Amino acid sequence: MTKPGSAPSLTQAERSALSDRAMIEAACELLLEKGAGGTTLAAIGEKAGYSRGLATYRFGSKAGLFKAVGKAVSHRWLAVLQAEVGEQTGVDAMCAAIDAYAKFVQASPDDARIQQILFSEAGGPESESRSLAIDTYRRQISDVATWLADGIDTGSVRDDIDIDAEAVQFVASIVGATHLWLLVPDHVRFDAMRRSAKQRLRNHLASAA
Amino acid sequence: MTKPGSAPSLTQAERSALSDRAMIEAACELLLEKGAGGTTLAAIGEKAGYSRGLATYRFGSKAGLFKAVGKAVSHRWLAVLQAEVGEQTGVDAMCAAIDAYAKFVQASPDDARIQQILFSEAGGPESESRSLAIDTYRRQISDVATWLADGIDTGSVRDDIDIDAEAVQFVASIVGATHLWLLVPDHVRFDAMRRSAKQRLRNHLASAA
DNA sequence: CTTTACTTGCTTGTCGGTAACAAGTAACCT
DNA sequence: AGGTTACTTGTTACCGACAAGCAAGTAAAG
Numbered sequence: 225m226t227k228p229g230s231a232p233s234l235t236q237a238e239r240s241a242l243s244d245r246a247m248i249e250a251a252c253e254l255l256l257e258k259g260a261g262g263t264t265l266a267a268i269g270e271k272a273g274y275s276r277g278l279a280t281y282r283f284g285s286k287a288g289l290f291k292a293v294g295k296a297v298s299h300r301w302l303a304v305l306q307a308e309v310g311e312q313t314g315v316d317a318m319c320a321a322i323d324a325y326a327k328f329v330q331a332s333p334d335d336a337r338i339q340q341i342l343f344s345e346a347g348g349p350e351s352e353s354r355s356l357a358i359d360t361y362r363r364q365i366s367d368v369a370t371w372l373a374d375g376i377d378t379g380s381v382r383d384d385i386d387i388d389a390e391a392v393q394f395v396a397s398i399v400g401a402t403h404l405w406l407l408v409p410d411h412v413r414f415d416a417m418r419r420s421a422k423q424r425l426r427n428h429l430a431s432a433a
Numbered sequence: 434m435t436k437p438g439s440a441p442s443l444t445q446a447e448r449s450a451l452s453d454r455a456m457i458e459a460a461c462e463l464l465l466e467k468g469a470g471g472t473t474l475a476a477i478g479e480k481a482g483y484s485r486g487l488a489t490y491r492f493g494s495k496a497g498l499f500k501a502v503g504k505a506v507s508h509r510w511l512a513v514l515q516a517e518v519g520e521q522t523g524v525d526a527m528c529a530a531i532d533a534y535a536k537f538v539q540a541s542p543d544d545a546r547i548q549q550i551l552f553s554e555a556g557g558p559e560s561e562s563r564s565l566a567i568d569t570y571r572r573q574i575s576d577v578a579t580w581l582a583d584g585i586d587t588g589s590v591r592d593d594i595d596i597d598a599e600a601v602q603f604v605a606s607i608v609g610a611t612h613l614w615l616l617v618p619d620h621v622r623f624d625a626m627r628r629s630a631k632q633r634l635r636n637h638l639a640s641a642a
Numbered sequence: 643c644t645t646t647a648c649t650t651g652c653t654t655g656t657c658g659g660t661a662a663c664a665a666g667t668a669a670c671c672t
Numbered sequence: 673a674g675g676t677t678a679c680t681t682g683t684t685a686c687c688g689a690c691a692a693g694c695a696a697g698t699a700a701a702g
Contacts, residue, residue: 348468
C-alpha cells in the first residue's frame, strides 16, 4: 500500500520497462554525441536519471546494452521497410527498399547513424553486437534473394543471374552508401543516388520479356 | 667505436625505425586476433619485444598508433591499385579497380581485414583514425570521378550521368562488399561478384556510340 | 683518442577513469 | 510480515596517458 501523497506507485514491470527505455534513450543520445568508445555505462545510467551502476546491472555489459540499442533501432527500420515493400517482389521490391531506406534516413537520421555506429563497432572478432550485425545482414541478404527468386518465378526478373551475388551486391551498395554518408556526408546525396540506382537495377535485372 | 664482440650498435634512427616496424607488425596481429577494442598498447609493446610503455610513448595515443597502422596498410593497397589501373580511364579504369581490389583481398586478406576494422572503428565522432578514413574515401571518390570525367571527354562514357553520384555508388559498393565480407564471409564471393559488377558497369555507363 | 655535455630511445611509476561484480538498501508483491 | 525484485554503493582489476628517470647513442672540446 502506498501513502496518499506519494509517488505514482508503478508495478515492478513498469518500473523496469521505464528505466530500460530511459537508458536506451540516453544511450542513443550519448552514442551520437561521443561515439561508442566515448560512451560510458555510468554516464548512461546517470543521464537516464538513475545511478551509475544500473546500466551494467540491467544489461550485463556494455556489449549487452549496445545490443539492446541495436535491436530497438533495427526494429524501427524493419517496420519502415515492411511498410514500404509490402507484398512486392523482384525488382519492384528492391526499388521499394531503396525508397524505404531513403525515407528512413531522411525521417530518422539519428537512428541511421546509430545503427551504422553500432554495426561498424562490430568489425573486430570481439563484441556481442557482432552477432546482431551478422544476423541482420544475413536476414537482409536472404530477403533480397527471396525477392529475386520470386521475381524469376513470376517472370519479372532475368533467369540467368546469380541470385546470391546480386543480393549481396544490393545490400552492399546500401551498407556502403550509409557508411560513406556517415563519414563524408557532403559527398553522399541519397536522393541523387536513388534515381540512378533504381534505373540501373531495372536495366540490369529486369527480364527482356 | 664499438667493441669487437659487442651488439650490432645501430644508429638511433635505425633503432627507432626497427621498433616502429615491430610495433606496427605486432599491432596488426593483435588487431586481427582481438579487434580494435581488445588490443592494448601495453600488449603491443610487449609483443614487439619492448616495454609496455613504448607504444604510447612513440605514437602518443591509441588513435595515433591505429593511424600509423592504417597508413601502412593503405599504402600497400594504393600500390596495388595504381599498378592495376595504370593510365586507364572511364569504365576500363573502374573495372581494373575492381580487379585490383579482388586481387588485393585475395593476396593479402589480413591487410583488407585490418583496413576494414580500422575504418569501421572510425564510425563515431571520436577518434583520429576518422580523419584518415575520411581522407582515404574522399580521395578514392574523387579518383573515380576523374576517371568518369576523362571517360566522358574521350567519349567512352555516357555524358548524361551524374558523375559524383556514380562515383560514390561505385566506392560504396566496394566498401559495403568488404564490410559484409568481414562479417558474413560465407555469403560474399568476390569472384562471383566481379563478373556481374563489371558487366553492370559497362551496361550502365558505357556510351552507346 | 678520450672526456664531457647533450640528445634521443626506452622503461618504470603513477593517476584518473571505466567495466564488471558483489553486497547492501529500498520499493513492490502476496 | 516475508519474500521477491528494482536499484544503489563499495570494490577490484585493468587500461590509456603522462612524467620522471635510465641507458644508449652522438658530437664537440681538449
